[in-house]
Every structure is written in C-alpha cells, then in structure tokens.
Amino acid sequence: MKTSGTASSLINENQNNDRQQRKMADIAQALQASPADVAALRRMAISEGGLLTDEMRCQVWPRLLNVPPNILEQEPETVERDNNKDYNQVLLDVQRSLRRFPPGMPDEQREGLQEELIDIILRVLKRNPQLHYYQGYHDIVVTFLLVVGERLATALVEKLSTHHLRDFMDPTMDNTKHILNYLMPIIERVKPEVHDFMQEAEVGTVFALSWLITWFGHVLADFRHVVRLYDFFLACHPLMPIYFAAVSCTEKRRCWIANVTWPWSITCCHRFLRICPTRPSSAERETCLSSSRHPNWPERLPFATAWRPPRLKTLTWPRRSSGLTRCSTSAGGGNCNSSNSSSRRWQSARRWPGPP
Structure with a gap:
C-alpha cells in the first residue's frame, strides 16, 4: 500500500510539473506577442496557481496594470524626508512590519529593504498630493517591493494607488x-x-x-x-x-x-x-x-x-x-x-x- 501511495504521489507531482511547464510556456508566448496578449495574461493570472514565479510576476504585473515601458525604466528620484507630513507615521508602520519579511533574512538586508519601503511610499505620495496615507498601505507596498524591487515597485504602486486603491486614499x-x-x-x-x-x-x-x-x-x-x-x-x-x-x-x-x-x-x-x-x-x-x-x-x-x-x-x-x-x-x-x-x-x- 505504501508503494502504491508513493507511486501515485510521484505521478501527481509529475503531472503538476508538466502543467506548470505548459503554463510557463503559455505566459512566455503571451508576453512575446506584439503587442503583449494581456487578455491571455489575465486568464493565466486568475487560473489555478497564478503566475507561478516572481520572475514571471516582474514581467506580467506591469502589463496587468498597463504601466508604459518608459515609466518602468525611470530611475526613482531621491525622497526628502525632513518636514514630510507622512514620514513619522510611515516610519512607525514600517518598523512594525518585521513579520512581512522572509524569516531568517539578515538584519542588514531587511533594514535596507525597510528604507526602500519608506522611500517608495513617500515618493508615491509626493508625486500624487491628492493621495492620503493610511495604515495598512505599507502592507501592500512591501509585497511589491519583495517581488519586483524598488524601481518597478515604485511605478506599479503608483498606478495601483491612483486606481485600485484610490478610494482607500x-x-x-x-x-x-x-x-x-x-x-x-x-x-x-x-x-x-x-x-x-x-x-x-x-x-x-x-x-x-x-x-x-x-x-x-x-x-x-x-x-x-x-x-x-x-x-x-x-x-x-x-x-x-x-x-x-x-x-x-x-x-x-x-x-x-x-x-x-x-x-x-x-x-x-x-x-x-x-x-x-x-x-x-x-x-x-x-x-x-x-x-x-x-x-x-x-x-x-x-x-x-x-x-x-x-x-x-x-x-x-x-x-x-x-x-x-x-x-x-x-x-x-x-x-x-x-x-x-x-x-x-x-x-x-x-x-x-x-x-x-
């Protein structure tokens, strides 16, 4: 019985790997289309397992949010923290967000990411003065930071903040x-x-x-x-x-x-x-x-x-x-x-x- 159960598990695992490989190929094909097949990307993001890897998310999330490539290529500007009305509250929330970072991450690396998290939030708020920070916003921003990095996260979070999250702000x-x-x-x-x-x-x-x-x-x-x-x-x-x-x-x-x-x-x-x-x-x-x-x-x-x-x-x-x-x-x-x-x-x- 144990042998039968092990064989069944291996078959299921192989079938799952085959499905994932096919899905990865379908996502790559949709990305390579000119223009990118956003409808297909949406279907695959919704379907079981989603986009599978962070590497795929770095490529697909900008398409789902319709962020222009020239925006994605811009280097984020330096953020002035002195006399910023939101800085103190953002700092407190980010300092309390330790559990949102992967367990075992070195303190130095985590602290660097927390500084980037603060910069992204303040940068988006400075560019869009009509937006108002709320406690919990950093929980969304940190997800984008950990997946796509500071530069991409800034562009994606700004688009998200002026659309999906606009009513919260x-x-x-x-x-x-x-x-x-x-x-x-x-x-x-x-x-x-x-x-x-x-x-x-x-x-x-x-x-x-x-x-x-x-x-x-x-x-x-x-x-x-x-x-x-x-x-x-x-x-x-x-x-x-x-x-x-x-x-x-x-x-x-x-x-x-x-x-x-x-x-x-x-x-x-x-x-x-x-x-x-x-x-x-x-x-x-x-x-x-x-x-x-x-x-x-x-x-x-x-x-x-x-x-x-x-x-x-x-x-x-x-x-x-x-x-x-x-x-x-x-x-x-x-x-x-x-x-x-x-x-x-x-x-x-x-x-x-x-x-x-």
Missing part, C-alpha cells in the same frame, strides 16, 4: 465604508445562513477592514498565498477583494458552527473571523479564488441595497495619520454619506455587471 474613510457595505449583501445572496448567523451575532463589517485595505497581506501568514492573491486581484475588477472577503466567510461556515456557539458575542465572532483566512492550504486558497468568480454572485449591488447594521449603536474605525472620521450609525440604520465628488468615482463600479 481619500482624506476620510467614507468610500472605504461604502465598499465594506457590499460584504453582507453578497454573503446574504450566496449563503443566507451565514448572513443570518452574522446578523444575529452583530459582528458588523469592521472585521474585514484589514483584509480589504491590505489585500489580505496583513493577515495571511504565508507569503506565497499573498502573491497568489495579488496575481488574482491585479487581473480582476478592483472590487474583487470584497468578493474574496465574502468567500472567506462563507467557505468557513462549518467552522462557524463548530467554533462559535450560543451565546454568540461580538468578541467571539470577531476572534474567529480574524483568524479564519490566515493559514489556508493551497487547495482552500484556490477554492476560495474560484468561488470569488462564481456565476451565482450578485450581478449588481447598487448603493440603495448596501447593508446597514441593524442593531450596532456605533462603528468605530481605526485611526490613521490623515485624520479619520467616526461613522455613527443609529438603531434605525443611518449611514455616512460620501461627497458628490467621491460618489462620482463609484459610477463605473455601480454599473459593473459582476466579476469577470
């Missing part, structure tokens, strides 16, 4: 709250029993804030899972992280029943929700990614149907350096409204017909 968190308010309608549509459980437990949506604004980089323990998610998110619509957040809740519904029992409490449920996406297996990860693009997802989620907490008296949001507001929600279901200019940026998202 407003002076207030109004638009971020709007995105979070998509979470419960999605869960209700797909797994009503999970939605009802979360409603009864009064967990709200704040637990998913760090998932959303860091693209799960802050909560996933394995860096391989982080870059796999980034492959997926970069190839999809900017709202895909909230769909994946919903899947992270619904796919763990059996664990809910086993680990969270009556009397339900906000503390107990929040504790479970914080840990549920942290250490997925590769199979669980791919299942969640596949489910995030399931055709049964809601086709559209207009603001009029966005979830409002029915009983929670207040929602208190973490502070950040750019000055947050607190959203007070009455028992009747009042909600914070964004400005007209902020709402206009959402028109395209409201018309989006669903995940690709």
Whole structure:
C-alpha cells in the first residue's frame, strides 16, 4: 500500500510539473506577442496557481496594470524626508512590519529593504498630493517591493494607488465604508445562513477592514498565498477583494458552527473571523479564488441595497495619520454619506455587471 501511495504521489507531482511547464510556456508566448496578449495574461493570472514565479510576476504585473515601458525604466528620484507630513507615521508602520519579511533574512538586508519601503511610499505620495496615507498601505507596498524591487515597485504602486486603491486614499474613510457595505449583501445572496448567523451575532463589517485595505497581506501568514492573491486581484475588477472577503466567510461556515456557539458575542465572532483566512492550504486558497468568480454572485449591488447594521449603536474605525472620521450609525440604520465628488468615482463600479 505504501508503494502504491508513493507511486501515485510521484505521478501527481509529475503531472503538476508538466502543467506548470505548459503554463510557463503559455505566459512566455503571451508576453512575446506584439503587442503583449494581456487578455491571455489575465486568464493565466486568475487560473489555478497564478503566475507561478516572481520572475514571471516582474514581467506580467506591469502589463496587468498597463504601466508604459518608459515609466518602468525611470530611475526613482531621491525622497526628502525632513518636514514630510507622512514620514513619522510611515516610519512607525514600517518598523512594525518585521513579520512581512522572509524569516531568517539578515538584519542588514531587511533594514535596507525597510528604507526602500519608506522611500517608495513617500515618493508615491509626493508625486500624487491628492493621495492620503493610511495604515495598512505599507502592507501592500512591501509585497511589491519583495517581488519586483524598488524601481518597478515604485511605478506599479503608483498606478495601483491612483486606481485600485484610490478610494482607500481619500482624506476620510467614507468610500472605504461604502465598499465594506457590499460584504453582507453578497454573503446574504450566496449563503443566507451565514448572513443570518452574522446578523444575529452583530459582528458588523469592521472585521474585514484589514483584509480589504491590505489585500489580505496583513493577515495571511504565508507569503506565497499573498502573491497568489495579488496575481488574482491585479487581473480582476478592483472590487474583487470584497468578493474574496465574502468567500472567506462563507467557505468557513462549518467552522462557524463548530467554533462559535450560543451565546454568540461580538468578541467571539470577531476572534474567529480574524483568524479564519490566515493559514489556508493551497487547495482552500484556490477554492476560495474560484468561488470569488462564481456565476451565482450578485450581478449588481447598487448603493440603495448596501447593508446597514441593524442593531450596532456605533462603528468605530481605526485611526490613521490623515485624520479619520467616526461613522455613527443609529438603531434605525443611518449611514455616512460620501461627497458628490467621491460618489462620482463609484459610477463605473455601480454599473459593473459582476466579476469577470
């Protein structure tokens, strides 16, 4: 029996290696096309295993973000740190980011990367004064730094910040709250029993804030899972992280029943929700990614149907350096409204017909 099991494992490993080799060849072919076949690259970034290697990500991520080659070739300018309004907060966050670097990395190398991380963040903010730093932004930037290096990371993060992350980088968190308010309608549509459980437990949506604004980089323990998610998110619509957040809740519904029992409490449920996406297996990860693009997802989620907490008296949001507001929600279901200019940026998202 052991011999049979070993032979089966070897066959599966060989088949997996063959699939990876074919995928690498397909990615290379799409890159060599003139112009590059971005549609094919998106399909391969989304499909099982993603882009497979960091070498491929260095070539494909710029195409997925449509960053012009001349921008990629520019050497990053020196950043002035003195009298920079964001420097102190960025420094504190970067100093607390030790676990985001590979275990066993020499201190000297890690400290050098942390200096580069600070420079990238300050450089992007200086070039784009309309952007406001938020705590958790560094979790996204460090992923790009570790994969593609400082020069490429600067160009990619700047494009990402002015597009996918733009709503997180407003002076207030109004638009971020709007995105979070998509979470419960999605869960209700797909797994009503999970939605009802979360409603009864009064967990709200704040637990998913760090998932959303860091693209799960802050909560996933394995860096391989982080870059796999980034492959997926970069190839999809900017709202895909909230769909994946919903899947992270619904796919763990059996664990809910086993680990969270009556009397339900906000503390107990929040504790479970914080840990549920942290250490997925590769199979669980791919299942969640596949489910995030399931055709049964809601086709559209207009603001009029966005979830409002029915009983929670207040929602208190973490502070950040750019000055947050607190959203007070009455028992009747009042909600914070964004400005007209902020709402206009959402028109395209409201018309989006669903995940690709």
